[in-house]
Amino acid sequence: MQSFEYYSPTEVIFGKNTEEKTADKIKKYGGTRVLVLYGGGSVVKSGLLERIEQNLKKENIPYKILGGVRPNPHLGFAKSGVEQAISFGADFILAVGGGSVIDTAKGIAHGVANPDTDIWDFWIEEKQVEKSLPVGVVLTISAAGSETSDSAVLHNEDTGAKIGMTTDFNRPRFAIMNPELTFTLPKFQVACGIVDIMMHTLDRYFTLTENNQITDEIAEGLLRVVIENGRIAMENPSDYNAMSELMWCGSISHNGLTGLGAATDFAPHQLGHELSGKFDIAHGASLSVMWGAWAKYCYNEKPKRFVRFAEKVWNIENNGIDDEIAITAIDKTTSYFKSIDMPICFTDLGIGIQNDEMLRELARRCSFFGKRTIGQFKVLNEEDMYQIYKLANI
């Protein structure tokens, strides 16, 4: 087991009707004037936003509502949120939604606490976050894990860059998680969430680090549970047990727990971010497309790791031929993605790329124009990235 630091201070309140505790928790963490952030109209239609407003009113907490956060959340929107939060005098940001809303809330919180800083500077590592406002979450989508994670992704619509930034100041103070709030999600979003949850663990699980037993056990158990309950959730998104498992797995898949003590990879995430940024593709879909290509290109670095994955996660019998078992496990995984109606190649995305130069361009951008490598399981340079995009371009 390698050395690690683990810090996951978010208070989780999990179960039916837990959104009724929103105002209580805001007060507990010092909020007195709240910017309430949401995305599309679903939280309006479902009545959730109104219930939260009533809850805030009952406790006499002044609030201002700001809707309209988009998927692949835009930097420009976050910046305008900072201005509105400051002019309202907000001292607490409440995110009602999924990853994009939560990540935008984190960006706004950093901006309000650092009014003289362009928040993008935090994302491009020009500056470090040293103070922020408290953020609370009422979660409506099991996927990103942002409700307890230290990361936030923003998309700079001017440069096309989509970057994830990690800091402990990104950890929300509390996360209210009522699985019933996810019952009305469109199936595509449920499926995107399933992929995202699996990928947060897979991108940690594929590592060259040996002897990391309890972390491996947690990762493998989580993958088995998500695979099984993902199938049930796609059949019946109102299955409380299945949606509960997905919701809690979503959090622990991205709070650090499934990768402690090992080097983590995250190359598929980086490859996917570039694709999402370029074609405005849902995050989960970018991951289901990139993972199979990444795995086929990289498994040879350490086939035994894929053999363990095959045995523990997919219950594939070990016939002693490592390469064969590894490929079977990769195929099982992409077939699973396909079975929940997720794309696994560019054609499935409707962006079959005829132009080789476009693949080169994706690799150039993903490598920061040749300035960075990505991944740990196999360190990938620009040429490797190109080859992987090419493998996905079927």
Added chain:
Amino acid sequence: MQSFEYYSPTEVIFGKNTEEKTADKIKKYGGTRVLVLYGGGSVVKSGLLERIEQNLKKENIPYKILGGVRPNPHLGFAKSGVEQAISFGADFILAVGGGSVIDTAKGIAHGVANPDTDIWDFWIEEKQVEKSLPVGVVLTISAAGSETSDSAVLHNEDTGAKIGMTTDFNRPRFAIMNPELTFTLPKFQVACGIVDIMMHTLDRYFTLTENNQITDEIAEGLLRVVIENGRIAMENPSDYNAMSELMWCGSISHNGLTGLGAATDFAPHQLGHELSGKFDIAHGASLSVMWGAWAKYCYNEKPKRFVRFAEKVWNIENNGIDDEIAITAIDKTTSYFKSIDMPICFTDLGIGIQNDEMLRELARRCSFFGKRTIGQFKVLNEEDMYQIYKLANI
């Protein structure tokens, strides 16, 4: 999955030489004058205490050292610690040791922050902790999990009562966990730790709650890892990997994670506390003695749960005869305890009880003189407790 709340804010710093970060972390959490608490002479002999003193001196943090915490930590000692911390003007308590030292530090922290309250009132639930001092930990024994848990046990030497008290104010701010610090432990303490870690999960795992998949997976994975690495650690307590697995499992076994979403039991802990209080028996030894008797008395409440335990943890083949499999799993578990030289009955403890009245007395005290039941898997009254003590009295 039942509703739950989960809050585990302790910052974990895990790996070799991490004790060098002690002063940094104390400052991070606002400490300026520190009471350093330890138990026996082992931290003196090993040089750890001196290294920590040097670390504090380097950062100009004034401190006062207080040694002598005993196993089954005494209320009287904690009270005198409160006095000394107040007269020194401590605003931070640093525990260097295992569960007893950490629990005493928690008690002292509550006492300093509430100088007009008898701290025992918090333990007997006469009063609620509403403020406390920050506590940090340098862990030297993998066992109690107190370094990240919300609980603390104190032993009132006047009344003989040994009581665990839970509050979020019991959560340490940070836990420094260097597995190398556990290399010099006597084997009996290593073995007690293994049992304690397993029992923190077993006492959560045996529940009537159905459909709690990710929590069950984490619990079962943890038990497999502790059983395997416990064997290695008993052979070679300097095996860094094995001691790492035990150390991290010790924390997550008692920070809540392995029982979320289900009713928990903890009857064996209560039965063991009574035994420890009466005969001054090591906590781990009280648990290895009580668990088998508890399991044999209670498994019939839901044999299928023991069948799952048999299959997942002990890899026992399911022959379809539930009772037989359950008993085999119980015997496997107690045989494992025995294999690491832990007692599994009163005779092993050297306290074979001839006098039936003594068994009745244990049950009377454990039931608070008939005023409480314990357990959830099977709710146990005074008569049940007597029957279990009787089963252990072989």
